[in-house]
Amino acid sequence: MNxxxxxxxxxxxxxxxxxxxxxIAAVTGIAVVLGMVSLIAMFSVWLERKVSGHIQCRYGPxxxxxxxxxxxxxxxxxLLLKEDMIPRDADRVLFMLAPGLVLAAILGAFAAYPLSPGxxxxxxxxxxxMIIAFSSxxxxxxxxxxxxxxxxxxxxxxxxxxxxxxxxxxxxxxxxLVPVMVAGTFNLREASALQADWFGMKWFLFTxxxxxxxxxxxxxxxxxxxxxxxxxxxxxxxxxxxxxMTEYSGIRWSFFFMEEYAAMFLMSxxxxxxxxxxxxxxxTHFAGEFFGKxxxxxxxxxxxxxxxxxxxxxxxxxxxxxxxCFFGVFLMMWLRWTLPRVRIDQVMTMGYKYLTPxxxxxxxxxxxxxxxxxxxxxx
Amino acid sequence: MQAQPAETPAxxxxxxxxxxxxxxxxxxxxxxxxxxxxxxxxxxxERMPIPDRYRGIHYLEQEKCINCLACARACPIDCIxxxxxxxxxxxxxxxxxxxxxxxxxxxxxxxxCPKDCIHxxxxxxxxxxxxxxxxxxxxxxxxxxxxxxxxxxxxEAKKAAKEAAKARGETxxxxxxxxxxxx
Numbered sequence: 082m083n084x085x086x087x088x089x090x091x092x093x094x095x096x097x098x099x100x101x102x103x104x105i106a107a108v109t110g111i112a113v114v115l116g117m118v119s120l121i122a123m124f125s126v127w128l129e130r131k132v133s134g135h136i137q138c139r140y141g142p143x144x145x146x147x148x149x150x151x152x153x154x155x156x157x158x159x160l161l162l163k164e165d166m167i168p169r170d171a172d173r174v175l176f177m178l179a180p181g182l183v184l185a186a187i188l189g190a191f192a193a194y195p196l197s198p199g200x201x202x203x204x205x206x207x208x209x210x211m212i213i214a215f216s217s218x219x220x221x222x223x224x225x226x227x228x229x230x231x232x233x234x235x236x237x238x239x240x241x242x243x244x245x246x247x248x249x250x251x252x253x254x255x256x257x258l259v260p261v262m263v264a265g266t267f268n269l270r271e272a273s274a275l276q277a278d279w280f281g282m283k284w285f286l287f288t289x290x291x292x293x294x295x296x297x298x299x300x301x302x303x304x305x306x307x308x309x310x311x312x313x314x315x316x317x318x319x320x321x322x323x324x325x326m327t328e329y330s331g332i333r334w335s336f337f338f339m340e341e342y343a344a345m346f347l348m349s350x351x352x353x354x355x356x357x358x359x360x361x362x363x364x365t366h367f368a369g370e371f372f373g374k375x376x377x378x379x380x381x382x383x384x385x386x387x388x389x390x391x392x393x394x395x396x397x398x399x400x401x402x403x404x405x406c407f408f409g410v411f412l413m414m415w416l417r418w419t420l421p422r423v424r425i426d427q428v429m430t431m432g433y434k435y436l437t438p439x440x441x442x443x444x445x446x447x448x449x450x451x452x453x454x455x456x457x458x459x460x
Numbered sequence: 461m462q463a464q465p466a467e468t469p470a471x472x473x474x475x476x477x478x479x480x481x482x483x484x485x486x487x488x489x490x491x492x493x494x495x496x497x498x499x500x501x502x503x504x505x506e507r508m509p510i511p512d513r514y515r516g517i518h519y520l521e522q523e524k525c526i527n528c529l530a531c532a533r534a535c536p537i538d539c540i541x542x543x544x545x546x547x548x549x550x551x552x553x554x555x556x557x558x559x560x561x562x563x564x565x566x567x568x569x570x571x572x573c574p575k576d577c578i579h580x581x582x583x584x585x586x587x588x589x590x591x592x593x594x595x596x597x598x599x600x601x602x603x604x605x606x607x608x609x610x611x612x613x614x615x616e617a618k619k620a621a622k623e624a625a626k627a628r629g630e631t632x633x634x635x636x637x638x639x640x641x642x643x
Contacts, residue, residue, distance in 0.1 A: 135494045143502055297480075415494075419486040435476065 110202050114191045118343045123153035125342040129414050136418040163331035168231060171328065175229035180336035183222030187343045190215030194350055195270045197395040198360055208269040209257060212351060216344050220246045223325050230328035238324025241425060242315035245305055248432030253302035255440040259295040259447045260285045260355035273359025280366045284358035291447035296356045298440045303348035307341060310417035314425055349409025357405050360398035368397040515565040515580040518558055520598040524577035527551055531569035531578050539563045553599055560586060560594045
């Protein structure tokens with residue numbers, strides 16, 4: 082991404098006005114992110130249906146393509162062709178705006194997701210903040226949808242969502258502070274690069290005894306943040322029909338669906354980068370040794386040029402991160418089909434009484450551990 | 461809501477340990493189920509085995525039936541209708557219909573049959589786009605009418621060949637033996 086835009090800028094930048102350059106950058110970014118999010122959502126939906134099927138001793142989708150892998154495309158076409166309904170008494174403007182806002186927020190958060198160690202869309206120094214802020218912005222869209230639909234189910238769902246996100250945003254941020262503190266950076270790419278030692282196995286998870294509880298806390302908070310079972314109270318199929326999405330159908334409904342899976346992927350990406358080593362694994366390490374890591378080298382003439390030999394390394398790194406992300410997504414699915422939904426008071430109890438103090442304890446313990454290590458070994 | 465146990469520090473930490481432990485137990489169970497082979501079958505392609513005495517859609521052995529109406533009389537809801545024209549010993553079937561909107565699959569039509577030619581089949585999936593199609597002609601069901609026609613033509617051809625052979629005055633002993641074997 083960055084190279085593509087830089088290349089455009091270097092070749093034709095002088096002849097184009099600034100606004101056109103920015104437009105090109107924006108359109109490219111939106112296209113890439115939108116394509117990525119839809120692919121992730123499609124694959125995740127298929128994976129979810131397969132995982133849930135096999136957990137319940139069924140097959141899941143089997144007919145469209147090999148083991149039904151094209152099922153999501155068929156479903157997408159169906160959703161596009163469905164009637165777009167707006168309830169008579171709904172607030173039309175807010176009703177139509179809400180799914181767009183929800184999807185836009187999660188697409189914005191994807192700007193901070195690094196594709197590989199050398200390829201990114203936005204190399205943001207406060208990447209963690211960016212992702213957390215944008216992914217909690219979806220709550221505004223959800224509350225908007227709940228209010229605009231003018232229905233009891235939706236308003237209950239969105240109120241629950243608001244309460245839940247407020248409660249779980251705190252432990253989510255605090256438990257992420259633990260690896261951020263150890264890494265000393267909020268940047269996803271830099272944090273990943275810090276874990277490259279020990280043949281790509283110096284993951285933050287293994288460097289500090291307080292990392293594992295922090296990871297568990299982070300994961301639970303991420304489940305609540307992405308409205309996944311056992312914290313799927315905003316949807317709560319058996320109580321609230323479909324929660325805040327009750328009145329939505331067709332493509333607008335699919336926006337909410339895409340948002341859910343994209344948020345799952347993004348939360349798993351945060352977990353993967355800050356606990357599970359990001360791009361780093363033994364495979365990435367040896368690929369880096371073998372192919373070289375630098376994508377841009379200074380050529381003989383002194384000009385920057387692309388080093389095509391390093392592309393396999395970047396491919397391996399990107400696939401490693403995506404695999405780790407989908408491992409997290411799979412864990413979320415596995416939990417969803419294992420645990421029953423908790424009550425709203427239990428959700429609140431868990432968020433305020435258990436996760437928040439425990440995550441604070443983790444931060445304290447990790448800080449003391451790091452300080453002690455620094456004092457004893459001086460590194 | 462049930463009464464909450466008193467909040468004590470011991471209780472607090474026990475809650476944490478319990479929730480982690482029970483979650484792991486549950487995850488172990490679902491993991492085991494996930495790796496197991498699914499127990500469902502891909503329905504329209506494969507089917508579960510059906511017991512032999514299952515009472516599904518009727519099956520008629522048309523060549524045995526003598527149009528005696530015993531089954532139609534036995535039917536408690538009068539859903540069987542049949543029509544045939546008799547040519548000497550041969551029956552020319554017009555229709556043998558069963559109205560599956562009425563039929564309750566009681567099997568009472570099977571017992572009175574003197575020739576034992578109507579049976580309950582094992583076919584149960586019965587979907588049509590039109591209500592009128594529920595009035596089923598057992599003669600045409602699953603190509604049985606076509607098979608019957610083919611059989612009839614074969615028999616006629618054989619008969620014609622036999623008569624031709626007789627007319628030529630040849631012996632037909634071999635043919636007769638064959639027929640006996642077939643019977």
